[in-house]
Amino acid sequence: MAVGAVAAAGGAGGSANGAPAALAIEGLSWRVGGLSIVDGVSLSVARGEFVAVIGPNGAGKTSLFNLVSGLRRATGGRVRLGGTDVTRLPVHRRARLGLGRTFQSSSVFGSLSVAENVRLAVQAHRGGSMRAWPRPAADRAVAGVADEILAQVLLAARRGDPAGTLAHGEKRKLEIALLLAGEPTVLLLDEPMAGVSAADVPALVEVIRSLTATRGRSVLMVEHHMDVVLDLADRVAVMHHGALLICDTPAAVMADPTVQEAYLGEEL
Numbered sequence: 001m002a003v004g005a006v007a008a009a010g011g012a013g014g015s016a017n018g019a020p021a022a023l024a025i026e027g028l029s030w031r032v033g034g035l036s037i038v039d040g041v042s043l044s045v046a047r048g049e050f051v052a053v054i055g056p057n058g059a060g061k062t063s064l065f066n067l068v069s070g071l072r073r074a075t076g077g078r079v080r081l082g083g084t085d086v087t088r089l090p091v092h093r094r095a096r097l098g099l100g101r102t103f104q105s106s107s108v109f110g111s112l113s114v115a116e117n118v119r120l121a122v123q124a125h126r127g128g129s130m131r132a133w134p135r136p137a138a139d140r141a142v143a144g145v146a147d148e149i150l151a152q153v154l155l156a157a158r159r160g161d162p163a164g165t166l167a168h169g170e171k172r173k174l175e176i177a178l179l180l181a182g183e184p185t186v187l188l189l190d191e192p193m194a195g196v197s198a199a200d201v202p203a204l205v206e207v208i209r210s211l212t213a214t215r216g217r218s219v220l221m222v223e224h225h226m227d228v229v230l231d232l233a234d235r236v237a238v239m240h241h242g243a244l245l246i247c248d249t250p251a252a253v254m255a256d257p258t259v260q261e262a263y264l265g266e267e268l
């Protein structure tokens, strides 16, 4: 649940207590070759809040994520992280400011163990700040952090297994672990349930739920599985033809006739 006030539906900017939103998307647009793919989207995510983005195929959800993470350059509007304007910053600078997007599977080393993968990610993130530490102490600290992360993503039992042997659902947990190694304050999850077997969904949902439970982390998640969205989200943002249709509580969104219309002919 959101720390402090729950931000106003769809509004950008700060929360009611005056603190800047963890993530503020303000009139964000992306035009390509005369086509408006993302059309003036304004949406804010409060500290500790979980917002899901849904919409029919081709609505612009992934494109919105690409603009927020910096993979694509917006043609209009702004993105702010904790009040800092990051609109013109490249991916790695946004990451350094606390924005994390799930790693693609290609960043998992299949022949290394699950624990080694997480240790490498922790090392990559903290290495510089530990340079003055004696080697054994630094190694122990990295291993300790990696173990904590593995416990949080419910992968402790698989810590010694080669990452390449993980099932889809477990691989998603490992990708989340690698993301957590970067100590993000805002996490972008793009279809975390894609390809995950029905049996593995509940455990993965619990891992994702735990992300906002500590440290005031915020999550923005694109997901097609409505049961997962309704279970996890504080608010649901609906995109249609590149624009934001509504951003409100799951109950209000489900009851909204314009949402039903946008999904006409598709499963909601």
Ligand SMILES: Nc1ncnc2c1ncn2[C@@H]1O[C@H](COP(=O)(O)OP(=O)(O)OP(=O)(O)O)[C@@H](O)[C@H]1O
Pocket: 032, 037, 055, 056, 057, 058, 059, 060, 061, 062, 063, 064
């Ligand atoms: N680089 C690009 N150039 C031109 N059109 C693009 C480009 N990238 C995406 N599009 C178009 O923008 C629209 C939105 O695509 P996007 O992938 O963001 O939608 P989505 O909501 O994530 O869809 P899905 O749910 O199917 O993943 C689509 O019509 C897509 O074909």
